[in-house]
Amino acid sequence: MLVPKLQENFTFEGFVKITAVVQNETDKITLHKGNIQIVNQSVLLENKTVNIKDFIYDKNTEKYTIIVSETFKRESQILIAFDYNGILNDNMIGFYRSSYFDKDNQIKWLAATQFQTTHARHAFPCFDEPSFKAKFTIRISRDDKYKCISNMPVNKTEKLKDQVWDTFHESVPMSTYLVAFVISEFDSIGSEVFKVWSRQSVIEQTNYALKIGTTALELLGNMFEQKYHLPKMDMVAVPDFAAGAMENWGLVTYRESRMLYDEKESSAPAQQDVASVIVHELTHMWFGNLVTPEWWSYLWLSEAFARYFQYFGTAEIEKSWNMKEQFVVEQHESALIADGLESSRPMTREVSNQSQLEGIGDSITYAKGASIVRMMSLMFGTNVSELALRDYIHNNKEKGLGHPDALWEAIENHLQHTTQSVTVKTIMDTWTTQAGYPVVSVNIDDKGKFLITQQRFLLRNLNKTPTNVTWWVPLTWATQTEPNFNNTLAKIWLSTEKDTIDLKIDPKEWVIFNVQSSGFYRVNYNYDGWQRIFNVLNSDKFNDIHVLNRAGIIDDLLNLGRAGLQDYETVLNGLMYLKQETNYLPFKAALNGLDYLNKRFAGHEEHSLFKEYVLSLLHDNRKKLGYKIAQMMID
Template sequence: MTHNNHSENLSMMDTVTTKYGKTTFVTVSKSLAIILLVIFFICLIVTGLLTYSFTSTCGSKNDTDVNSEVIISQEKSEPLKCNENLITTTTTTTSTTPKIPRKFLNENLNIRLPEHIKPHSYQINLIPFIQEGNFTFHGEETILINVSKNSNHITLHSDSLLIDSVNVMNINNESVSVKDVRMDTKRQFLIIDLDGFLQANKQYYVYIQFKGVLNNMLEGFYRSSYVENNITRWLAATQFQATDARKAFPCFDEPAFKAKFQINIARMKNMTAISNMPRIDTTDDVKHLPDYVWDHFQESLPMSTYLVAFVVSDFQNISRGIFSVWARPSALSQAKFAVEIGPMILKYYEKFFGIDYPLPKIDMVAIPDFSEGAMENWGLITYREAVLLYEKGISSTASKQRIAHVVAHELAHQWFGNLVTPTWWEDLWLNEGFATYVEFLGSYSVNPKWKDLDLFLVSELHESLILDALKSSHPISVKVNNPDEINDIFDRISYSKGASIIRMMKGFLGDEVFHLALQKYLKNRMYKNAEQDDLWQTLTEESLEIKALPNNVSVKEIMDTWTLQTGYPVVTANKQQNGDLIINQQRYLLDRNNAVTTDQCLWWVPITIMDSMGTVSETWLKKEKEILVEQAISPEIPWYLINVQQNGYYRVNYDEQNWKSLINQLQGNGHRLIQSTNRAQMIDDAMNLAFAGYLSYDIALNVTLYLTNEREYVPWKAAITNLQFLHKMFIRSGYFDKFKIYLISILRDFYIELTFKESSNEDPTRVLNRMEIIDYACKLGLKDCVLQAVQQFQNWRNSANPDKENLINPDLRQTVYCTAISDGGQEEWEFAWNRYLNTNVATDKEILLTSLACSKDIWILSRFLERSLTENSGIRKHDIARVFASVSENPVGHDLAYRFMKINWDRIREYLGPSSMFMSSLVRSSTDKFNTEEEVNDFKSFFERKKEQFGVAVRTAQQSLEQAEANTKWMKEYFNTVKNWLENVRIIS
């Protein structure tokens, strides 16, 4: 992109308070001034005494005056004791908080808006100038507000906008005098002070003129570009979640302040504008801009500001029914798959939710520069190109499946999030957890052969269990105050853990209760806001009719233990000689030194038990430490499993005898008597229990011995994920060869069976297996794998037109590219780099970009990192995190990526923006392999020095440190144990 000459953030406002409007000057005599000064100091002393008296003796009082609103959040403490993390069980959200002692006044401001003024509707006119040298926009808006309490000020949000003028009128268009307009930049408040009072139960119009910059930070109203026929073409798009609508227009930018929006966009005649609602008409009355026209859009249904969207571009579209997919012209043919599956998923959801999609259209747009994967704006869903566009013969099966999932996720939001919206961001998980879970149902409805319901385990459940094992994790429902804290919880806990506990809840309530209650909840709250307690109440009411829960127990009582506490339990079962089972729970932590504090951590745990005969029974561990299940298992039964199909969000440990019996059962073809989901569970649980010292590594590693006979994808994915941790721990040691020999021995037969060549109409999960097994075989240096990959890459290099002639299997391209670049030198790298620059397919770009990090040449990797931070290098800003993660994954590049991040810290923050969510990804990936005290101490020192600059990445840094400390401890306590096992294991021929 090209920088313009204007400031990107309109930083002409000072850092605290800037005033706009009239200023009146008064002159007084010297003697009068002295008298007034004395009176002032007397009043100041009296006020101080009165304040001390009131704060010492009076209880808390709510006050909606914005000038007195302050909040002090509890200091973030390490979540060791669950009672420190268990939030009050009655969830309420208000805009004001109790007053606090004076010493805290400057520490944490209350960023919540007063509730006595709410928007009813907006009319917004915007003129974006999408041309080099003038990436700005001009805007004006009229907000119709409802006033419920007499007030002499109006407070709303504004950020990075220059306010030109403000007028306030009553419903009869009579002016209300504006005394002052000022910015509280810390809270991003635009405060309009009035000479008189707005009257309660009346409506008023607020008219604001403003200007802004189409920034290049991928937030708010921003600019993007692409090159076609050697010409750079510009567009403007929006990304408002969570708190960036205020960067595009002044607004009441909280999810509870729903309103109707009527959008009008001025655009150049050769471009197109789209918004949430259909266009009504187009007019030519753009003053002084003869090349522009106004597009007027239908007024929306009530919605939150973060869901407002508009895109101005020269894109084209293909349509089917109410669906249109927009893309740059040369990529439009890649939109066919999305426009095919979109209507199918929408139809499934309409039946699933029991509510017709309420808007007249859905636009889905592939944006060249986009910070997130996708954004669910109501009626105008925006996507990164790689998760919407699919090119047959170039894009992989995994890409096709990912596109189906992302489309399904965003369409699920049209109900869960858009139709019914969380009152505040602490219940973000209601949005993202439900959309993440339901996306698997939506994708499955399109193609059941993908086995999405099984894939959920390795895609979501296992991933969230890893993060949630840290002390520095957080509850699903977590108090958040400032924008950094809000952005901080867009993580695996809100998404994957949220989805996992919903899946668990569906399991113990039953499909019918869950489904009917979900429909009832949405119908009762449509176009409104909700908190998690609203959902719990509806689910409880529905469950009472068929007695799905224990007597006198509500869904809230059960689910509060999962949403308001950090972490999850490890459930341990011990079988007695008479067949009784003793089952207990304790919080699973990577650092078991803190296990003594976990006695207070108790959950309502749904227990399902399956014995070797296939008999399934159910019981509850009712927020108690231990239970005895009498005659749960017949004494002669050789083995049993707990957590059938891993529906529950917990790990399972057994007595040693049951582990050995399970391991014996897995040998030969015996594993087929256990469902593939539970085989994946056993591998994941055993390896993670061993990591934290709950189980011996001899048992955990013995579980993996059967893999020579495993052919299902889900167990193999679980195994590879866990074995890759050992890979990271051994790769920098002198014993990696022993690890490599064992891994090759268990996957060689499957590798030979799969081959590099796909058969026609193969099962999709077999294709995924081929991708995983062959990729890992090449990474381990299996000679046949490396030779085949290098040969295929060289054949591609030698083709007459490599940009159009590529015979490499799309599903194996990343493996082939990475292996050949790793085995080669600069020539191979430059060839792949040129293909990256020239390809028109975003999914291919992603694969090439990732593979470029596989070089073993330090200088090439250094240059690669440097290019990721260089404008116009060819690497888009949203791909910086991918570059860092890929270089970090390379054993040669891990230390390099970390050093580069440290040295270029200020430059990275400036390039990405200090509050960019990409910072979290960079921190996590750059510290991923740390396992020595020197590395931990170095990062800890860096973090302490720069802590104030970490912003949204603070929690990520804390989690990275905790993981690195756990890795270091593991090296001291378990490395030799695993090494000895590898030396003595019987290698399978």
């Protein structure tokens, strides 16, 4: 129960009752308390008050321990109650205040929440860890001019004296970080089962979000063969919001720029941003909310799938945007950069303090995680992946908690009909429990045999970090005789530092490994191997090579040069084919990589030569496309 005071001093009063079952005999209760002041507390055991001897508070862990006068027996039920108060802060975490100006230039106040990762404790005392799922019944007081929404629909609304009290239906079991409520004067459009909310002056800009949201929720439910679990969905555009968006179950909150779309004024990238972020957040209704990673160490089980479907789910709604292809240059290649640093961390990692917790939401968790999900789908087969994800959700939804081993088991069960001798866990643990990724070097001899080696790829190795690390690398390839870029299933697994394979092909043919950049690794070739690839790229048959491999070749070349694994003469020669390229993706990959060189050359005499080189790559396309100088009106 909460009483926020938006019209007075921006404080709130609260009362919480927690019912818990004792797992082991103890005379202590430890939960979390943040920036709130407890006024009164009590503990009941089987409906009888228990004497509280003492309490201890650890400011570092924010753990609040109550010591009682008797020992709770195993399986006994206790009730913990707190009266407390707090401040509606303005730092956009916990239970906070926000404001905006209406069309009459009058300031309007609202209160909203942001509880991920450990901020629910700033709104009410609780067991604030993801595995402690509970059912929540929320009751909030408000002035008559405000509207209040939460995770669940309103059960009843009562007027007591000069205040309105909204009581919401009891929630399904969920983690504390997914609890949410917003008290505002916002307007809404939509139906009882799906509404979007915003400031009154921009409510027309929520139409696209409503369209995408309703479509995505149905699409994802069908895709996972598990209908959305709650009776309603609200999406709210909040003026002051630190994150891009937050997947609170049944009440998703967004930064305004991530939910509002003006059909007359907004750009195409802004429209794509709105659509893809909405799909990302709604994916969490299954990956993260229904099945929650049992600890923050496995956050990628939530965020990797949300980032993956941000592209691959949106691709099913806005089919003309080429979202599946964009994923490679926007997520896969950026993750290769982030994971090529010595300081990179594994996807699954230890999280035992606040510093580690604050660092868990990084590019490795999101972009690499999504790239590994894509690799998993392509190397095991999209059909296997789809069936496995459905099973993972279905098998774990009752418990409500997820672990990587449960995902590997679901995949394994759909691979039993194959001849694969190694377990999925053995393969995938190399990608999720160790940092970095390999560069696969391919050396082709004059008899058509391939010596293939792997080592950890590092952009710079200043601390002599070991590179003799191995992964289970799914090798795929296409050749000049068999230019099949559609088969991404792993043909051979490279699990040792080196191996020799005989493809029985003409050594004068081009061979390209890592079909469609499906694997999370880079590929380097010997001199002759590169030259044969360059020859086809510079011919009128360059389209024989899949566009994602053309983009991957460009990205690999530039970063192999940056890491000192390839000479820049080869790198820059390889980019020359871009003069005839007409697809956006290889250029996007090139410009990402060339930006590094641009910064390195800045301030040096050679910078002008570098710029001439880059302009030479663009010249033919620029001449063909032309350009217009926008006319600006200056008063």
